[in-house]
Amino acid sequence: PYKFEVDTTGISLIGLPGKMSGKVVALLAAALLSSSVVSGQVQECFRQEGSRIIIQAEDTLINSANWQVKTDVAGFSGDGYMVYNGPDVVEYEGEHVLRYPIKVTRAGTFYLKMYTTRTADFDCPTEDSCNDVYVLIDGTPNRFFTDHGSDIETWAFGSQFDNGDENVVATLDFARGTHELVIAASNRGYGIDRIVLQEAEDPPVTATMTRKVLCGPDVPTEPEDCSDVPSVLTQNPILLTVTNNKVRDVVIYTVDEEGVKQPETTIPVGGFATFPSYRYAYWVIKEIKADMTLNCIRNFFLTTTSNQRLLFLGGQTPAAGAPVAPAECGPSASVPTGNAVTLRIRNRKVFPLVPFVYNVLGVSRERPRVYPGQTKTFSTTQFRYWVLRRSGGQCFKNFFITKQTGVQKRFYGKTKPNQPVPDPPAFPEEPCGFAVSAPLPANVVTVEITNRKNEVLTVFSVDEAGELTEEGNIAKDETATLETAQYTYWIVKNQNGDCVRSFFVLQHFGTRTVTIGGGSGGSPI
Numbered sequence: 337p338y339k340f341e342v343d344t345t346g347i348s349l350i351g352l353p354g355k356m357s358g359k360v361v362a363l364l365a366a367a368l369l370s371s372s373v374v375s376g377q378v379q380e381c382f383r384q385e386g387s388r389i390i391i392q393a394e395d396t397l398i399n400s401a402n403w404q405v406k407t408d409v410a411g412f413s414g415d416g417y418m419v420y421n422g423p424d425v426v427e428y429e430g431e432h433v434l435r436y437p438i439k440v441t442r443a444g445t446f447y448l449k450m451y452t453t454r455t456a457d458f459d460c461p462t463e464d465s466c467n468d469v470y471v472l473i474d475g476t477p478n479r480f481f482t483d484h485g486s487d488i489e490t491w492a493f494g495s496q497f498d499n500g501d502e503n504v505v506a507t508l509d510f511a512r513g514t515h516e517l518v519i520a521a522s523n524r525g526y527g528i529d530r531i532v533l534q535e536a537e538d539p540p541v542t543a544t545m546t547r548k549v550l551c552g553p554d555v556p557t558e559p560e561d562c563s564d565v566p567s568v569l570t571q572n573p574i575l576l577t578v579t580n581n582k583v584r585d586v587v588i589y590t591v592d593e594e595g596v597k598q599p600e601t602t603i604p605v606g607g608f609a610t611f612p613s614y615r616y617a618y619w620v621i622k623e624i625k626a627d628m629t630l631n632c633i634r635n636f637f638l639t640t641t642s643n644q645r646l647l648f649l650g651g652q653t654p655a656a657g658a659p660v661a662p663a664e665c666g667p668s669a670s671v672p673t674g675n676a677v678t679l680r681i682r683n684r685k686v687f688p689l690v691p692f693v694y695n696v697l698g699v700s701r702e703r704p705r706v707y708p709g710q711t712k713t714f715s716t717t718q719f720r721y722w723v724l725r726r727s728g729g730q731c732f733k734n735f736f737i738t739k740q741t742g743v744q745k746r747f748y749g750k751t752k753p754n755q756p757v758p759d760p761p762a763f764p765e766e767p768c769g770f771a772v773s774a775p776l777p778a779n780v781v782t783v784e785i786t787n788r789k790n791e792v793l794t795v796f797s798v799d800e801a802g803e804l805t806e807e808g809n810i811a812k813d814e815t816a817t818l819e820t821a822q823y824t825y826w827i828v829k830n831q832n833g834d835c836v837r838s839f840f841v842l843q844h845f846g847t848r849t850v851t852i853g854g855g856s857g858g859s860p861i
Contacts, residue, residue, distance in 0.1 A: 390530060393418040409455060425520070428520050443510060451529040452492065453527040454466040468483065468526065475518075517533075558635055573613075580649050581649055618635070618636075633649070670719060679715075688726070690725045761823055768837075771825045783826065794810075
């Protein structure tokens, strides 16, 4: 059974104790996420990466038609460059500006550099014309940025403020956080391709643009006493799903950006609730005690960068019991608990197995393949839904994780794990003698060859006809990792062509380790 709660913040899905259909949960939760309304809009900004912020000038908020995007002068990056074609501005009065929101992650002094040109479309009679703009940070008094000496239609980096009597190196001081950089027009004919803020003065600027991210806040600090604090919402939608595996009912609520507590939702024992939310929304969960008083058990900001957060309260097996896997590898939503389980898949078939795990919305994610002869382990939870497919996509097996703790083992194929395949090939009568491979491709083995000799070694594999194939060189104290098949013959030579080691891969699966010179390891010839 399900019910919905509607308030000013949206629609919440409540799952009551009893048998829960994963398909219904997936459809309703997806509908909630797609229908949520963006609250607390936050614009994008250029975020500091390492020691720099690099901005394409045309990626801007423009308040004047006199700034235009141009592509006439070759050598720009991005989609073009900005050129001011309005009247010269003698005194800055807040007009004809380009705005760039930026986010500084490390407070300090930054050197300002701009990649600029003087265009031939305007009358630029001297070197000191068509070459300056006003620069403001967060509306503070402007600085006059100038670029003496740029040739017409030639790109160069400028890096000076006009200080009246002399020019000085252009630097700006920033506190950590979000700021607005404003470039305001001064001379017509001045073209700007990109703007660079960097902590060091001299390093060359080679990158073209810093990635744009949401200008949202840094991670808010959670109160220790579970008190109500305001959310600091961003545009990042997150679907919050809370499963109550505790022995008492709980109530959950969020707090809006004004610090106002929103209506509570009750989640009964064995039930769950799904809420459309946003990154940095603040949530509080309280347990309903026997005397009907509330005891706070969780308070948190949503800090995940993914589009969903799963929260499990308690570790008991859900009252709904184990879900049933659909027939023929059909898709199904996981109904995971907070119980961690290790899944171990051992493949003794002659084809690879491709695992897929499904989330609570019924969306699958491919995991690393398990090749013939391999055993791999995966971290999962009880009641997660898994599907194993052949490499061509055909269904092989599907199942839910039913164990509550420990390891759930899955073994496929008739061959016992450590049972050798009969009739191994014979070694040559003398070291490094002639032999041919008799590979069993179904049994995949990894070979690790470590070189401890004071010379470079070359590794060769041998095929069924006795032909050698060079696999590469191994320098001193390096290790080469190669994938091969059981019963493949290998030869290792030095740079003079002298054989230093030969061996068959006899093991069935896993890793064969060979160390040449200086240390132990590897089988004797």
